[in-house]
Amino acid sequence: MYTIANELKDKIVYLNKVLSEKYSQVLSLDEMFLREFIEENVGPIRKVNKLTEEELAYYYQKGGILGVDGSRNRVGGAYPHFVEIYQGLAKSTIYKDKPIYKADFYSPLYDEKGEFPIEDSIEEEESIRNRKLSTIEIEAALEGIRQLKPYAVIMDGSLIRYDIESFTRWMELRRECEEKDIILVGVIKDIKTSIIGELLKEDKELNIEECFHDRELLYGMLEYGEMISIHGEVTKKAKEGFSSLFMRSSKAPTVIGMDLLDSQKKYLEEMARLVLTLTPEDGRGVPLWIDIVDSEVKISDKMIRGLLESYLDRQILEMLFISERDKRTL
Amino acid sequence: MKVVGITTQQEVYVGSKDRNFRINEFLIISDPYQGDLMGEIVEAKTYNKYIPLSIHGELADSSVIESLKALGYNIEEDTIYIGKIRLLNEALYPVETGCDVRIPTFDEVKDIMINSPADEGLILGVIKNTDQMAKDMDEEYKNLLYTFEEGELKKQRDIPYIFNIRSMHQYPHIGVFGGSGSGKSFGLRVVLEELMKLNIPTIVLDPHFEMDFSQRGDYMPKEEEIDYRDKFKCLQVGFHVGVRFEDLSPQDLKNLLDASSPLTDAMNNVVDILFKRNDSYNSFYNRLKMLAEAQEEGSLDRIQLRIDSADSNLEREGWLKRKELFLTYDKTCPYNSVRGIIWRLNRLYNEGIFSKDIREIEDGLNMGKLIVIQGNTRILQVFSTYLLNNLYHRRRDYKDALYKKTTAEYFPPFIVVTDEAHNFAPKGYDSPSKSILKEISQEGRKYGTFLILATQRPTLLDETITAQLNTKFIFRTVRASDIQTIQEETDITVEEARRLPYLRTGDVFISEALMGRTIFARIRAAHTTSPHTENPFDELKNISKAEDEKFMQIIKNKLPINGDDFINVIKEIERDTGITYTVNIFEDKLEDLVTKGLIKKEKTPFFNIYKEI
Numbered sequence: 024m025y026t027i028a029n030e031l032k033d034k035i036v037y038l039n040k041v042l043s044e045k046y047s048q049v050l051s052l053d054e055m056f057l058r059e060f061i062e063e064n065v066g067p068i069r070k071v072n073k074l075t076e077e078e079l080a081y082y083y084q085k086g087g088i089l090g091v092d093g094s095r096n097r098v099g100g101a102y103p104h105f106v107e108i109y110q111g112l113a114k115s116t117i118y119k120d121k122p123i124y125k126a127d128f129y130s131p132l133y134d135e136k137g138e139f140p141i142e143d144s145i146e147e148e149e150s151i152r153n154r155k156l157s158t159i160e161i162e163a164a165l166e167g168i169r170q171l172k173p174y175a176v177i178m179d180g181s182l183i184r185y186d187i188e189s190f191t192r193w194m195e196l197r198r199e200c201e202e203k204d205i206i207l208v209g210v211i212k213d214i215k216t217s218i219i220g221e222l223l224k225e226d227k228e229l230n231i232e233e234c235f236h237d238r239e240l241l242y243g244m245l246e247y248g249e250m251i252s253i254h255g256e257v258t259k260k261a262k263e264g265f266s267s268l269f270m271r272s273s274k275a276p277t278v279i280g281m282d283l284l285d286s287q288k289k290y291l292e293e294m295a296r297l298v299l300t301l302t303p304e305d306g307r308g309v310p311l312w313i314d315i316v317d318s319e320v321k322i323s324d325k326m327i328r329g330l331l332e333s334y335l336d337r338q339i340l341e342m343l344f345i346s347e348r349d350k351r352t353l
Numbered sequence: 354m355k356v357v358g359i360t361t362q363q364e365v366y367v368g369s370k371d372r373n374f375r376i377n378e379f380l381i382i383s384d385p386y387q388g389d390l391m392g393e394i395v396e397a398k399t400y401n402k403y404i405p406l407s408i409h410g411e412l413a414d415s416s417v418i419e420s421l422k423a424l425g426y427n428i429e430e431d432t433i434y435i436g437k438i439r440l441l442n443e444a445l446y447p448v449e450t451g452c453d454v455r456i457p458t459f460d461e462v463k464d465i466m467i468n469s470p471a472d473e474g475l476i477l478g479v480i481k482n483t484d485q486m487a488k489d490m491d492e493e494y495k496n497l498l499y500t501f502e503e504g505e506l507k508k509q510r511d512i513p514y515i516f517n518i519r520s521m522h523q524y525p526h527i528g529v530f531g532g533s534g535s536g537k538s539f540g541l542r543v544v545l546e547e548l549m550k551l552n553i554p555t556i557v558l559d560p561h562f563e564m565d566f567s568q569r570g571d572y573m574p575k576e577e578e579i580d581y582r583d584k585f586k587c588l589q590v591g592f593h594v595g596v597r598f599e600d601l602s603p604q605d606l607k608n609l610l611d612a613s614s615p616l617t618d619a620m621n622n623v624v625d626i627l628f629k630r631n632d633s634y635n636s637f638y639n640r641l642k643m644l645a646e647a648q649e650e651g652s653l654d655r656i657q658l659r660i661d662s663a664d665s666n667l668e669r670e671g672w673l674k675r676k677e678l679f680l681t682y683d684k685t686c687p688y689n690s691v692r693g694i695i696w697r698l699n700r701l702y703n704e705g706i707f708s709k710d711i712r713e714i715e716d717g718l719n720m721g722k723l724i725v726i727q728g729n730t731r732i733l734q735v736f737s738t739y740l741l742n743n744l745y746h747r748r749r750d751y752k753d754a755l756y757k758k759t760t761a762e763y764f765p766p767f768i769v770v771t772d773e774a775h776n777f778a779p780k781g782y783d784s785p786s787k788s789i790l791k792e793i794s795q796e797g798r799k800y801g802t803f804l805i806l807a808t809q810r811p812t813l814l815d816e817t818i819t820a821q822l823n824t825k826f827i828f829r830t831v832r833a834s835d836i837q838t839i840q841e842e843t844d845i846t847v848e849e850a851r852r853l854p855y856l857r858t859g860d861v862f863i864s865e866a867l868m869g870r871t872i873f874a875r876i877r878a879a880h881t882t883s884p885h886t887e888n889p890f891d892e893l894k895n896i897s898k899a900e901d902e903k904f905m906q907i908i909k910n911k912l913p914i915n916g917d918d919f920i921n922v923i924k925e926i927e928r929d930t931g932i933t934y935t936v937n938i939f940e941d942k943l944e945d946l947v948t949k950g951l952i953k954k955e956k957t958p959f960f961n962i963y964k965e966i
Binding site (some may be wrong): 033073074076079081082083087088115116117119244300301302303304311312315318 | 416417420425428855
């Protein structure tokens, strides 16, 4: 029963071979050289310290920190027989009893504004869903800003995402933050950029053909508490009006990224210090506050199922959203 | 507080966001369909979903938690409290999930907490974790006692635990179990104090010489002090009390001899044959002695020779008597057995057992006093066998006479208390005191004779007796075999048994047949203290300090003392005080004072000079 098909094993051995060949170049790059290269071309590497108690007390006076995150649950089978439920949460460190929840749903079966994709284009459908999630997060953040007046807002994920997926609402949030001087930060747990990789590739002397991701290059390269603030000209994000940095925020070798509005560039280091302060030293590198907000916004699939079963007519539920897979018992 | 999760008819979980649960706390579940249900917390837990137990390092470290606190978010406020409630009485249906839980009022729990008026029962301590219900308690039950918590005397805040002594008529006998240092002897002391308060005739067998109630606890507030001095009497076996030989029956005598050292069948036979009613110690002893001497001669001819060659009439008569004994008893009483009896009798005699009687004990009991019988364990075994047989049968004869409508001298009901009970009624082998204790345990209830048996090894106590102990006080117990025994013999639950090794000194589970459940209580502070409470290491310190002071006094006016002058100084001291030192010891003692900093030493090229500081 537990025998493994030989072919599968061979495929995995092959994958290992290909990957180690591909990355031999990265792995063999001298760390000192890479650091110098980054300092020269990407931005300065600096060590930052945690915030002091006085600084934290100042933040508290100024309204605390607002954490924003969203979640999505999908029930049902293949297109178009599913429903996706979105929930956004903005939670302030000060007003713990006043969490701001926003909710929305999406189902291809229901055309909200006549914006159905003319063809069944999967990309377009996907973008609607992403927009819904982004919008709900932005709305939660907007209401949080208006009601709770925080010192800074930490959003889960890159800010550029909102810019792309929900432009109008995003501009609204952006404008309000700038007007009220509220610092807006996006914390990216999984960085997908390849800023350094592209620069390496461009450098003719190095003779590197592949474009590597930053995540791979920066793995284990920074010391705990070290950050790289990225020069505006090397990142595409700058065009959209963002400033970014990389930082190793915990003892784990992975690196996180952070986005700020360009107009709030002066807070770059300060926010790096804030995130460092809120991240457990032995953790995965994610600020505890984001984890807390995340755990509160998340709804278990079981709970969603329960909600649908309680509030949808049984017939509708069975007919539309119960897939063959859900009934499988083996 | 709400009922959460899956419920059953017996157990439910209750959750709260702001109130921690305490073990053995009583709560009322307001079930909308079944009405109020009473339950007891048997397990308490807290949980914080943001501070999970993780061994992979993903722990929110304290610096992050502190930082969040500085930003206004206290992660600890997200802690939730969960308690497991066991219902006192099984419900008809599983409890409704989500229904409210509240703290009961005193009236609601009175019946299950208190079953005796305060002035008629033994006020032994407090029922733990009942302070919230104690607020609206009847005045009668308030301020009855003090407890010791963390070395400090505390006023009563909880509901008192009052043992209903009257219930012993239905549910007789008490067992007190607990390892050494668990508060067992201390609990026994409190029980005895309460018995004295109620003037209940009591016999205490005290192998440790600790049940003396004349020393008052200096920690008690002055107005609360109670004087027990005229309520008890300490009597030492062989010194104050003993056995009147003339009153002994052959069985009594055999028991006594057997307790001294086990008897063989042949020895038993010797006693039966040689012991006559109304024998005095001397007449019995002489009979044995003469028979043995005759047997030592070896044959009738040789005894005859002794008679014929006797120098005086007295000697002749003596040997004639021996001859007569020899002729009557030699066949039935082997020499070795006779010697064995003599040896045992001698031993008892030397312990002084035959020099006194038990009059004083009987008088004390008749006056409702607590009689403490002291002696080493072996002597107590011997004596208690005789004493308890005697007293129990006096009581029994009186009650039987009442029943048969004849007359007998009045003898009061009484309680027998002993520590280290496994020595008196051991499991597995016979001991003379065991048979009487067994008899009392099985039928003492009818005659108003009760047992309170304390032991640190319930496993070693006779099982028939253990089975008769209707109330058990269980203090901290660490030995697995004893916990096993306790679990078999009482109604304590698995959870409670698991807590036994961790109980604080003075905390006790009381398993009472009358209550039908186990109560978690704390023994009150005793009014009196044991004479053995001084720490032996303090004693050492104090003694050496006193010695030093004494020596300082002696040499004080001799200082300074020159090293070449010791002889003269020693002579002077001998003349003044009569104490003699050798030069070496004297010098050692001076050096000792120097190291302790009481005098100082100056070195000169020739000798040391010891000076005052």
